[in-house]
Amino acid sequence: MSKAIGSKYSIEYSKESREYFEFVKDLLDHEVVNEMKNFRHHYSTTCYQHCLNVSYYNYLVCKKLGLNAKAAARAGLLHDLFLYDWRDEPRKKGELPHGFTHPRRALDNAKEHFEIDKLEEDIILKHMWPLTVKLPKYAESYVIVFIDKYAALLEFGVHCKNRITGSVRHLYRHKHSA
Ligand SMILES: [Fe+2]
Numbered sequence: 001m002s003k004a005i006g007s008k009y010s011i012e013y014s015k016e017s018r019e020y021f022e023f024v025k026d027l028l029d030h031e032v033v034n035e036m037k038n039f040r041h042h043y044s045t046t047c048y049q050h051c052l053n054v055s056y057y058n059y060l061v062c063k064k065l066g067l068n069a070k071a072a073a074r075a076g077l078l079h080d081l082f083l084y085d086w087r088d089e090p091r092k093k094g095e096l097p098h099g100f101t102h103p104r105r106a107l108d109n110a111k112e113h114f115e116i117d118k119l120e121e122d123i124i125l126k127h128m129w130p131l132t133v134k135l136p137k138y139a140e141s142y143v144i145v146f147i148d149k150y151a152a153l154l155e156f157g158v159h160c161k162n163r164i165t166g167s168v169r170h171l172y173r174h175k176h177s178a
């Protein structure tokens with residue numbers, strides 16, 4: 001069972017997320033998307049969970065705004081399909097840092113495994129704008145610029161909460177075993 005961080009609805013089983021699940025289930029079943037579970041992204045969140053968070057909230061916001069919610073969901077799930085641990089990846093001489101280069105890597109990987117249309121391509125490629133200098137072409141691409149940061153903040157919040165809960169548990173155990 002999967003959930004976007006901060007959402008109470010399970011992606012697979014809640015009626016509230018049925019349309020979203022229909023849009024992305026072929027991607028969620030695909031091994032290359034599941035490979036993202038092997039890479040840590042922000043704090044303790046995996047790339048897979050981060051992409052699920054971005055995809056789900058991207059879908060909700062674009063649906064609310066009357067934009068292409070299907071493209072938002074699918075491109076959101078693939079936007080960080082770069083498939084390496086960016087902390088360990090050695091950078092070639094003269095190569096720009098990960099923040100600038102990974103949207104292209106993600107798009108190349110996505111195109112290798114899935115049919116990607118022009119709108120989805122722009123969403124993936126421009127999600128780090130303004131780092132990726134060229135302006136987004138579509139409203140959906142601007143939405144992901146904000147949702148990506150929002151998801152990173154949520155993930156930071158969960159990380160802090162887990163750290164605090166862990167420390168409190170540790171103190172409690174220590175106090176009661178003394
Ligand atoms: Fe990214």
Ligand SMILES: [Fe+2]
Pocket residue numbers: 050054079080148
């Ligand atoms: Fe991201």
